[in-house]
Amino acid sequence: MQHSAVDVIRTKRDGHVLSDEQIDWVIDAYTHGVVADEQMSALAMAIFLNGMTPAETARWTRAMISSGERLSLDVSRPTVDKHSTGGVGDKITLPLAPLVAACGAAVPQLSGRGLGHTGGTLDKLESIPGWRAALSTSEILEQLSSVGAVICAATAGLAPADRKLYALRDVTSTVEAIPLIASSIMSKKIAEGASSLVLDVKVGSGAFMKSVDDARALATALVSIGVDHGVRISAMLTDMSVPLGRAVGNAVEVAESVDVLRGGGPSDVVELTVALAREMLSLAGISADPAAVLASGEAYETWARMIRAQGGDPEAPLPVGTHKHVVTAPASGVLSTLDAYAVGVAAWRLGAGRARKEDPVQAGAGILCLAKPGDTVVEGQPLLELHTDTPDAVVGALQALEGGYAIGDSAPERMPLVIDTIRG
Structure with a gap:
């Protein structure tokens, strides 16, 4: 039939x-340049305004997967992946992948770069001297077999339709369409070939989804697509109203992740890492205790092997911003607010993130949160430590932080870190 x-x-x-037939045709035609950007922009806006049925979304996802190759992960271990919808201080992939691998699974973590106030896993890892993100399919399979975990860039052949449409959505104000978000995430993840997948759907000021209802709608759509494609899948709704951990940036988040792998680190990062690991191992059919494995040091040894396998030196000193600025408490009391979005934008302005995909990032730029909500502070006490290689950027970062933190009389009420879990 002609369309x-x-x-x-x-x-x-x-x-x-x-x-x-319409969906299959338009995705294939757009991938090959038959459908122009302006036409796909109009269709994306129509989808944004009128939505899609679950069946349409599933077929749209299938067509995007079919636009490229699909990895065949022929390894002896059960394969399980994790995807986060993005947040501030969200370095969880770094300790999680080696932890789950140390428990006996194979973790193919094909990751991306940061854009705007949310950080990118590859940007963080590239702060490690020598580490490289680009691996061939054969290198990915070899590392999965020998180490059990790989964190790298997606190969060019995976879901090329999504790569084109993702860029288009960004400049046409159609990013927020849940069917397009869900199909974008799932086309890449299914094409990666893992048998099981856990989704970390962030909710709160620092997340893409600001409300629990919106996050649940997205999580439900993602799980539905996974089930339709035969993937064992769960989605966990997790709080992103406050930055995760104390480090926000690139090298500073790597350092904090290493602390977690060595048995320390902030309690919220440890809690979420272990919770996601438990869910991943459950889907993979592995009965290991990730908390015990983390405490044993085995996960750190897997991390070191994973970094070395990609040319990095896990023992090398990490970059540090050449300029430091400290934000102090304006009064004594209890830190009642530390807004994730404000901190994320401030770190971005310091050089930790990018406004356009082609922009460079500073490995040493970022923010250390020296106090978190609920902590008692005294006037003049350091709250935030800003790091950058460009001192002029501090002014913009401080503007972003205005109203992003507050001192009160009592500890704030917080949502639980893991709000809900939706299983396929």
Whole structure:
């Protein structure tokens, strides 16, 4: 059957359901340049305004997977992956992947770079001297077999339709469409080939989804797609109203992750790492205790092997920003607010993040949160330590922090770190 971009756009513009054939055709045609960017922009806006049924979203995801290759993870261990929707101080992948590998699973963690106030896993790891993100498919498989974990960039052949559409959504104000978010995430994750997947859907000021209801809607859509594609899947809703841990940036988050792998680190990072590990191991059918494995030091040894396998030196000193600025408490009392979004934007302005995909990042830029909500502080006590290689950036970072922290009389009420779990 012959299709046209105009007919597909009109169908969705008028609130109708796209047929499987229309979806397959438009994704394939857009991938190969037959459908122009302006036409796909119009379709994305129609989807944003009118939504998609679960069946449409599943078919859209399937078409995006079919636009490229799908990895075949032929390894002896059960394969399980994790994806976070992004947050501030969210370095959980760094300790989680080697921990789950040390428990007996194979963890193919194909990750991305940061954009805006949310950090990117690859940016963080590239602060380790010598470490490289780009691996071939054969190198990924070899490392999964020998180490059990790999964190690297996605190969160019995985879901190329998503790569084109993702960039287009960013400049057409259609990022927030839940069917497009869900299909974007799941097309890449399913193409990676893991048998099981745990999703960390962040909710709060520092997250993409600000409300629990929106986060639950996204999590439900993601799980539905996974089930449709035969993937064992769970989605955990986790709090992102306050930065995770005390470090926000690149090298500073690596250092904090290493602390966790060596048996220390902030309690919230440890709690979420272990909770996600338990869920991943449950889906993979492995009955290990991740808390015990973390305490044993085995996860750190797996981390060191993983970093060395990708050319990095796990013992090398990490970069530190050449300029430091300390933000102090304006009064005595209890730190009642430390807004994740404000801290994330401040770290971004210091050089830890990028405004465009091609922008460089500073390995040593970031923020150390010296106090967290609920801590008692005295006037003049250091609250935040800002690091950067560009001192002029401090002014913009301080502007971002205005209103982002407050001193009160009592500890704030907090949501639990893990709010809910939705299983397929």
